[in-house]
Amino acid sequence: MKSILLSICVIFTFLSCNNSNKENAKVIVIQPLGDFSNKHIKAIYDSLKSINQHTILRKRESLPQNAYYKPRNRYRADSLLKYLKQFSAPDTVVIGLTYKDISTTKGKFKDWGVMGLGYCPGSACVVSTFRLKKETIASQFYKVCVHELGHTQGLPHCKEKTCFMRDAEGGNPVDEETDFCPSCKKHLIAKGWKLK
Numbered sequence: 434m435k436s437i438l439l440s441i442c443v444i445f446t447f448l449s450c451n452n453s454n455k456e457n458a459k460v461i462v463i464q465p466l467g468d469f470s471n472k473h474i475k476a477i478y479d480s481l482k483s484i485n486q487h488t489i490l491r492k493r494e495s496l497p498q499n500a501y502y503k504p505r506n507r508y509r510a511d512s513l514l515k516y517l518k519q520f521s522a523p524d525t526v527v528i529g530l531t532y533k534d535i536s537t538t539k540g541k542f543k544d545w546g547v548m549g550l551g552y553c554p555g556s557a558c559v560v561s562t563f564r565l566k567k568e569t570i571a572s573q574f575y576k577v578c579v580h581e582l583g584h585t586q587g588l589p590h591c592k593e594k595t596c597f598m599r600d601a602e603g604g605n606p607v608d609e610e611t612d613f614c615p616s617c618k619k620h621l622i623a624k625g626w627k628l629k
Contacts, residue, residue, distance in 0.1 A: 458625025459526045461488040466531040467496045510535040510550035517557040526585045529559035551584035573607045
């Protein structure tokens with residue numbers, strides 16, 4: 434296992450050091466968890482590759498049992514982030530993908546259901562399709578993924594209601610989001626993201 438992780442670290446370092454432009458985008462590592470849909474994996478891989486050419490896909494890993502929260506039949510998103518960090522390396526960010534319900538502690542709520550969670554800034558985030566609308570799941574999934582990746586790049590929640598970095602505030606307003614607002618977009622472009 435250590436030799437595999439070392440090889441991955443070498444590949445990541447090679448990719449980030451051989452970036453001929455002045456961009457400094459981190460390598461995005463997509464980590465499917467459990468029986469996550471192949472269709473959604475391919476769609477998000479293609480979408481993320483368009484904003485960062487150094488996007489790679491890892492083989493599936495099982496959901497860690499120590500993240501399972503039996504009283505609510507959920508997985509703790511904060512525990513998943515700790516688990517995902519093992520697949521990161523310098524200049525990388527790992528995004529875990531699951532269809533299982535996930536939750537975290539928020540204020541007085543011990544177990545708050547979320548669509549995603551990411552370190553801000555940090556090296557890992559996780560997204561679940563569990564709370565997404567079936568009718569618009571493809572577009573919602575992309576928006577939540579870039580939202581959580583945005584957190585890893587240091588972006589907080591945004592007050593602009595149409596920005597991808599908007600706080601869901603316990604609901605699902607994702608269909609109202611149209612793009613990153615100019616301020617958030619500028620921040621991500623400075624991080625090396627290819628955004629129009």
